[in-house]
Amino acid sequence: xxxxxxxxxxxxxxxxxxxxxxxQFNQSDYDLxxxxxxxxxxxxxxxxxxxxxxARLQKPTLIIPGNHDTLTLPQLVAEIKQWPRLRRWLAxxxxxxxxxxxxxxGPVQVGGYSVHPVPGGDDVAVVVGRPFAMGGSVxxxxxxxxxxxxxxxxxxxxxxxxxxxxxxxxxQLIFLAHNGPxxxxxxxxxxxxxxFHPDQGDFGDADLWEAIAFAQARGKTVLAVVAGHMxxxxxxxxxxxxxLVRDGIHFINAARVPRIFEKDGxxxxxxxxxxxxxxxxxxxxxxx
Ligand SMILES: [Fe+2]
Ligand SMILES: [Fe+2]
Numbered sequence: 001x002x003x004x005x006x007x008x009x010x011x012x013x014x015x016x017x018x019x020x021x022x023x024q025f026n027q028s029d030y031d032l033x034x035x036x037x038x039x040x041x042x043x044x045x046x047x048x049x050x051x052x053x054x055a056r057l058q059k060p061t062l063i064i065p066g067n068h069d070t071l072t073l074p075q076l077v078a079e080i081k082q083w084p085r086l087r088r089w090l091a092x093x094x095x096x097x098x099x100x101x102x103x104x105x106g107p108v109q110v111g112g113y114s115v116h117p118v119p120g121g122d123d124v125a126v127v128v129g130r131p132f133a134m135g136g137s138v139x140x141x142x143x144x145x146x147x148x149x150x151x152x153x154x155x156x157x158x159x160x161x162x163x164x165x166x167x168x169x170x171x172q173l174i175f176l177a178h179n180g181p182x183x184x185x186x187x188x189x190x191x192x193x194x195x196f197h198p199d200q201g202d203f204g205d206a207d208l209w210e211a212i213a214f215a216q217a218r219g220k221t222v223l224a225v226v227a228g229h230m231x232x233x234x235x236x237x238x239x240x241x242x243x244l245v246r247d248g249i250h251f252i253n254a255a256r257v258p259r260i261f262e263k264d265g266x267x268x269x270x271x272x273x274x275x276x277x278x279x280x281x282x283x284x285x286x287x288x
Pocket of ligand 1: 066134228229
């Protein structure tokens with residue numbers, strides 16, 4: 001590959017995507033935009049206000065639904081508490097909410113257990129992981145995952161992701177997920193570490209970790225793993241690691257929340273720039 005690929009990484013949106021973002025990305029040199037999801041904050045309908053904004057993007061854009069997307073607040077609580085009957089019951093309306101969400105996003109592609117060739121990248125694909133992930137080794141939104149993808153357990157999820165890796169004709173892969181993989185640290189300020197439990201711990205996803213290991217074992221080059229969910233700001237202790245390189249893989253937590261903020265009398269918009277040239281990856285955090 002002689003021409004560089006430029007990819008914009010937009011972390012958890014949480015209602016923050018405006019006209020300035022649209023103008024900036026539409027006029028940019030980006031080949032592709034990847035978004036880690038969570039358009040809403042608390043109420044699922046908040047995402048329906050943000051989605052039409054994102055639909056105005058003229059660059060190819062791929063998004064994975066986060067745990068705040070298409071879940072009602074009671075459903076989110078039932079998922080956190082793992083109340084079996086209630087989570088099943090409250091998931092009934094989710095297919096309809098997902099259809100509305102997809103429609104509102106217009107040309108933005110909604111991924112999930114899917115593989116997408118990178119425009120302009122001869123041999124590069126994005127593997128999109130499990131939607132609605134919330135960490136903690138639980139298969140959240142199991143009723144919806146079962147209905148939509150036939151995935152009912154964490155083992156089935158890992159197997160599906162490995163199958164996608166196996167079937168992808170491209171040899172260079174970028175993973176896009178809502179929550180990151182396990183295995184990258186168990187401190188509260190680790191890239192996907194648990195900052196809301198006194199015992200801390202690794203809050204990464206086992207199925208994603210398995211798929212990455214599988215890709216490497218099959219001789220694929222994993223260029224980067226992009227996810228969010230565990231926001232940069234760490235409960236009671238500053239900021240978590242948002243980028244690390246291990247075994248040549250760039251792990252990127254893009255969830256700087258809020259992604260639009262005021263500082264020194266200026267409004268800043270956060271995103272991350274990923275450049276790939278001849279298999280070399282460069283990662284830059286940008287405040288524009
Ligand atoms: Fe999230
Ligand atoms: Fe989030």
